[in-house]
Amino acid sequence: MSDDMLGRGLRLLTTLSRHPEGLGVSAAARAARLPVSSAHRLLARMTEEGFVVHDPSARTYALGLRALELAHGFHRTPAGFNHLLGPMRQLAERTGLVVIAGILDGDQVLLVRSVQGSQHLQLRSDEGTRNPWHATSLGKALVAARPEADQERLLAGPLPRSAPNTLSDPDELRAELARVRKLGWAEAEEENERGVRSIALCVPAADPDGGPPQLALSLGATVVLTGREELHDMVPLLQTTAREAAAYGR
Incomplete structure (x- = not known):
């Protein structure tokens, strides 16, 4: 993953952290100032890795359990x-x-x-x-x-x-x-x-x-x-x- 893609992914995670109710792809892209296509690819990848969860019925994305692991890991540092x-x-x-x-x-x-x-x-x-x-x-x-x-x-x-x-x-x-x-x-x-x-x-x-x-x-x-x-x-x-x-x- 390039530095640019990493930065975009981190911006998306930060955006989702401010919207615990979850966001749709377009709303997440707009809030993170990203193209919708890029946001969609990144959200799909982060869902695979467990950092994001997808609710198909609501068509929204929210932070996943791997993000919780990061938070707990930070508190131990x-x-x-x-x-x-x-x-x-x-x-x-x-x-x-x-x-x-x-x-x-x-x-x-x-x-x-x-x-x-x-x-x-x-x-x-x-x-x-x-x-x-x-x-x-x-x-x-x-x-x-x-x-x-x-x-x-x-x-x-x-x-x-x-x-x-x-x-x-x-x-x-x-x-x-x-x-x-x-x-x-x-x-x-x-x-x-x-x-x-x-x-x-x-x-x-x-x-x-x-x-x-x-x-x-x-x-x-x-x-x-x-x-x-x-x-x-x-x-x-x-x-x-x-x-x-x-x-x-x-």
């Missing part, structure tokens, strides 16, 4: 963020809330690890999920730690609204990032999803001179069960967890 699980589980047990780890990828936050809490209302926090940086506490914490030039590039947009409370005005977001830097942590109040509030802060970088932090941790809660001030009171616990996660990663 040094880059798989396994060092976060111990501190995250302890925090989830202590607070009853979901604990999420995320990184900044372009203008989105990618969730890389999550540990559910014990509250009977739990949030959706699937690993691999992407959210707009400006609508999440994770994203605001990470962007606030970036150089000013990076911040301005992200503030230039686009800044889509995910919920009625999403901050989409660059000046408001600029002020919000300044507030995050002053406090040392970020919050999102029903900004990415109705009924959900969260706090987040960065995990200290292993080498403070090596650039800004690349990873952040958050506590997520429903507005029904956890008040805003109650969540704010958990900031010290989140700070302790971030320090422990940094120590585990060294």
